[in-house]
Amino acid sequence: MSSNQTLDVEALDDASVLGLVEGIVALRKQAAQVHAAEVRLLATAGELAASRSAALRSDSREREMHLRSIAAELALAVRASDRTVQRQINDAVVLAEDFTPVLEALEEGRIFVGHARVILDAGTPIQDPEARLVFAADAVARAENLSPARLRPAVEALAERLQPRTVTERHRDARADRAVTVTDRPDGMGELIYIGPATLVHGIYDRLTQQARAVRNAAQPGASFGPAAVDPSAGRARVPPRRMVRVSIPLTAHPSSPPTRARSTSSAPTSSPTCCSPARHKTTPPSTRPPIRRWGSAGSAPSGRSCTSLSPRSPSPG
Template identity: 50%
Template sequence: MYSIIREVDTEFRELAHDIDEARAAVAQAQAAEARVFARAAAVGARRVAALGSPSSREAELPLRALAAELGAAARMSDRTVQRHMNDAATLTEKFPATFNAWEQGRVSTGHVRTIMEHGLPLTDPDARALFETEALLRAEETTPGRLGASLARLAESLQPRTLTERHQEARASRGASVRDIGDGMAEFSTIQPAVLAHAMHDRLTQQAKTLKNADPTDTRTLDQIRADLVADMLLTTTPTVETGAGLSDGFGGLGAIRGI
C-alpha cells in the first residue's frame, strides 16, 4: 500500500514539474512577443520624431502604418496592435525588472498585468521601483487574482499623498470626448469619478435589461441598448440638478442617482 501511495506521489510531482515548465515556456513566449511590440513602439516613436513638428493627425500616420503591418502579420486588429505596443513600451520604461522576470518565465502574463495596474499610479520612480521589487517577490508565490489585493495595499502605502488628496486632484481630468472610428461610427467616452461611472453603467444596464425583458422581439444586445439609451438620454433630456460645481462626489448631486 505504501509503495502505491509513493508511486502516485511521484507521478503527481512529475506532473506538477511538467506543468510548471510548460507555464514558464508560455510566459517566455508571450514576453518574447511583447519585446517585439516594444521594439515596434520605439520604431514608431522614431518615425514620429523624424517628422519634426507634425500635427496630431500627421503624427498618427507612422504608428497606424506600423500597426497595420504588424496586425496583418499577427492576424490582429490595428487597435489591438497599438494597445500592445503602448503596454510593451510602458513595461520597458517603468517596469524593466518585471519584463525580465516575465522573459525568464518566473511570472505569468496575469502577474505582469496586475503589477502594472497597481504600480502605474505611483508616479515617483523610487517609490515605483520599491513597489516593483516587492511585487515580484509576492508574484512568484501566489496567483494573479490573489496578488491584486496585496499590491493594492502595497501601492497605497507607498503613495506620498492620501487617496482623498489624489482623488480631488484627479477630478480635474473629468471630461467627455469623441473620436471617429470609420464606417460612419464614432466613439464617445467620458472620464468621471469612479463612483459616478459605475453608477451610470449600472443604471444603463438595469434599464437595458428592463427593456429587453419587456420586448422578447427586441434583437439588440445589451451593449447596443446601453448605447441607444446614452444617445436618448443626452439628446432628449435636460439637467435637473445643480451643475455649477459639477455632478460629482464631494460636491452633492449624488442624490440624483436613482436605481430602477
Template identity: 45%
Template structure:
C-alpha cells in the same frame, strides 16, 4: 526501459529536449550518486527504498509527471508572452522613430497597430493599448519585464504590477514599489497580487488620497458589454460613495417592493382583502438581485420605480429620452409565426418576444429585402421617404467595416471608398461605414481599400498584406426548409 516520452508521438528532437528537462527535474527530486545509474536514471530514481516519487516516475505519466509538465507549460507560455511584450514595445518604437511628431506620430502608431492586429485577427485598439503598456513595462518596470521574460509569472501578473505602480511618478518610489511587490509575488494569484501591489503603492505614493480621488473622478464613465443569451452588462465607473449609495438605494427600494408584495399576499391569505382585488403579479418570485436590476432599469429609462406608473402615464413616461437601437427581425418572427432569432445592432441575439415588443413601440420602420439563398441585403425601403442609401448602408454594414472594428454605424461616417473628388460615385457600391478612427487611417496613411461586389471590402496594409471584410450578415436568416 521505455520512458513516458518514448511512448508519446513526438518528433525525436522535441522528445529529447523534454526528456532532458524531466531528467534534470528527477535528479533534483532524488540525487543519484552512483555512476551505474547513468544508463537508466529512471530506474535508479526508484531507489532501494522504493520512494513514492521514483515509483510514479518509473510507472509512467502520473500526478507528479503531470504536475511537472503543467509547470513547464505555464513557464513557457509566460516566456512567449514576454516575447510578445518585447515585440509590441519594439513596434511602438518603430512607429515613432524618425522625425514624426504630434498627429503624424499618432497616425503612425495607429497604422502599426492596425497592421499587427489584422495579422492575428485582433482589434487594433486593443493592440495599440498593449503596445503602450509594453513600452511602459519595459522602460519603467524593468525587473517586472525580466520576470515575465524568464517565465517567473504570467503577463496578467505583470499587468497588475504595471497598473498599480503607474501612479508613482517618482523613479525611486517606483523602484522601491517594484522591488517589494516582486519579492512578495511568488505563488500569488493575480487577484492576491493586486491586493498586495495596491497596498504597497498606497504606502509609497506621495500624493494624498484626496488629490488622487479628485483626478480619478475625471475618468468616470459608463459602458455596455455584450454577453451571451441576449444579455448585456451595464458597467459604470463612479466615485465609490456614489456607487455604494446607488446600490444601497436600489436595495432599499427592492426590499420595499418585495415587502409590499409580501404584505399584500399575507392580507389575502388572512381574508382582509378579496382575492379578486389582488393583481396577478402579487406573488413575486423574484430574488433581491432581480428586483434591484428591474428597479434600476425602470428608474433610468422612465423616471419611475415601477412599470405600473408607466402603464398609467403611457407615452409621456418615455419622453425624457430618445434611445436609438437597430433591431433586425425576420418577418415571420415579427408576425409571431416563427421564433427565428432577432439581433440587436448586428452584434447580439435577442429573444423574439423582446424583439416584437420593441417593434410594437417603434415609430420608424425599415423593411430589408434579402437574398433567400445568401442572406445578402438587396434593397431597403420605408414608408416615410428619407435618405434611402443611408438606410441601405446601415442595414448592410451594421458596424465599422475596418477588419475587427465593431463600432456601431450610428457612430460611423458613410465613407466613399473611391473619394468623391476623384470621381467616386455616391452609391452603395462605393460607400461603407467607417468610424472616425479608421476613416482617418484610410485617408491619411498608406492603407487602401477596394470595394468588391456585394459590399465586400478588400483592405491592403502598408506592408502589402490583404485583409477582406465581409458585410454582415452573410447567412443570418435562412428560408424554412
C-alpha cells in the same frame, strides 16, 4: 491487497501527480518567457515608431502616423484590430521601460503572466519613474511566493504607500473619468455600466436593495419590512428582487411592482443618499405628471449637485 502493494500504488500515484505538476510548471514558465519575448518585440516596434516620428516637425497627428502604420502591419499579420495592437505596443513600452524588473522576472520564469498583469494594474497609477522601478522590484519579490489573487491586495497597498499625492487629490482627478457605457449582450439583453464616486455607487445599490425589499414585501402579505425578511418555510433569507426595480427607477423615477401582481399602495421606509432621496421621486398619476426636465446640450447641470434626477423639480421661488 498487502501493505507493500498499497505502498507501491501510492508511490506510483505520487509519481504521476509529481510528473503532472512539473509539466504544468514547465509550460507556465515557457508561456511567461514567450510573453516576455513578445513584449520585447512590441516595445521595439514602439521605439522604432518613436525614432521615426522624432525627425518630424509637425503636429501630434502626423507624428502618430508611424505608430499607426506599424500597428496596422502587425494587426494584419496576427488578425487583430489596429487599435488593439497599438494599445499592446504602448503597454509593452511601459512594461519594458518603467517596469523592467517585471519583464526580467517573466523572461527568467520566476513569475507568470497573471502576476505581471496584477503588478501592472496596481503600479500604473504611479507616475514617478523611479517610484515605479522601486515598486516593480518589491512586487516581483512578493509575486514569487503568492498567487495572483493574494498578490493583488499586497501590491495595491504597496502602490498606495508610494503615491506622492493624497487620496483626496487623486479622487478629484478621477471624477473627471466618470462614464456610463452600454454593451449589447446575447439573447436581446444589454449591460449598463456606471463608473462614478464610490459613495454614490453604493448609495444607488442600497436604494435598489431597499426598494426591492419594499416591492417584495408589499406583494407578499404577511411579510415583514425588516432588512432581512426570512421565509419560515425555507429557513433562509429571500433574495431581494433588485432586477424588478433596477430598470424601473431610472426610467420612471419610482419602483414598480412585478407585472404579475397588483401594485400596493402602502409605503415602506427606505434608506438612500440625499441626492437620490425618495422625496424627490414622488409618484403622480400619468395624467397629472408634468413633463420630465432633462439637461440639454445647450446647458449643464447646476454646480454642486452630486447626481442628476430625471424627476420634475419644483421651480425655485421668484
